[in-house]
Amino acid sequence: MSADEQCVAVIPLQCADASFKAQQVVAVAGSGLAVTFEEIYTRFRRPVWALAKRLTQSDEEALDACQEIFLRIWRGLDGFRNEAKLSTWVFQIAWNFLRSYRRSRGRQPFSIESLDDDKVVSIGAVRDRAPDAERRVIASEGLNWVGQALGRLAEHHRIVLWLRDGEDLSYEDIAAVLDVPIGTVRSRLARARRALRNEVRP
């Protein structure tokens, strides 16, 4: 038994966020181990929060959304089928809710004014301080810069990019979450990466 497998078998869903893969969650489901809400919350509080934050671009709205998403997860626990990947199921719930949440709020396209004050980085200032692309990306200002650039992307680009590069979901998992063919994920991801690159360029 590998270290990862042992981790899944003994303390499922409590592995470190960064190392916990969707495939391991399948092993949990396949093993017949019960998945409790507490375990799900422990595992997914950060990813769900991060997704909500990226899509709402507001701490307050992200908090509201997370509360509802976890309520839906709690309600749906009995309906969760073990053959489904837990991560896919959770992200599906989160995405479906966030999509309707944004529509219900008549969300307008991204505007930089909607960002929190402490997260706003002056475009001019960043450009002055970061004369090359690498510095923009690596420095902390660069992370903010990339985050803001991500926020300016179309929602269908933002979500696919976040699930793939932010949360390391596979093409198959993203296709399941978004309910689109894998080919669509593939092409949309390429366009999203291209769009993001254009956004961060001076």
Added chain:
Amino acid sequence: MIDEKTDEILSRHLDGDLDAEEARLLTERLKRDPAIVEGLNEMQRLRQSLRQLALDERPPKVLDQMVRPLRRAGRPMRQRWAAAALVAAAAVVVVGVIVVEEIGRTGWMPWTQTEKAERQIFALSNLPARDPDAPIGAVESLLSREDPEPTLAEPELLEMIGPLNFPPGSIDFVMAIKIDEVQIPISFVEGARGLELVLEIEQGQVVSCTPQDGIGNTSTADEICRLMISIAGTGLGDGQHRGVVVRWKREGR
């Protein structure tokens, strides 16, 4: 400038999605074209940045407090829900809901003496003092209790769900009340501090949510259902006190 087709190849390469022949062709191009190398490097750096952004996210502690009742409740009791829904199918449950955005400032005087007696079952006294900064979430009693049966003489706070503050005359979001085939009028206090709403529910879904001028419908009910409401919006209240108080009672006893 890298063309779209090349970008797709680079993107797939980044994800390990190229077959052997595609990978060989890309390797050849990378040897010849520094712009493509730079494009790939930039794509990789952006990917690392996004991953770092994701890992750096830290949910606020208040989320833990909001979700605590669910964490303590464990799994939902589906059979209990189903039983309640079956009984509820033949019943009408009246639920009083009051916006609490002014708790602590004026207290509650939601009903006048001229109103119908049955409405008194929804009349709420002053709510227990709450820390205005306390998180808004379902109180534990709702989720842990098997059969909540508040009485007329002893109205009870069953759930506080939030946030709730919506523009007068409109509702911009309503979701999920998990009761099948039952009409549930929900009355909000009318007046300076709130609105009255009537939620119509069919097969577990909210099909209408109508702000009313007067006091909402009332009716008899012979069973209590568990109810979970979530309403969110903006615009009403002082932004400090938000939430929904839900009470219900069994009638006809």
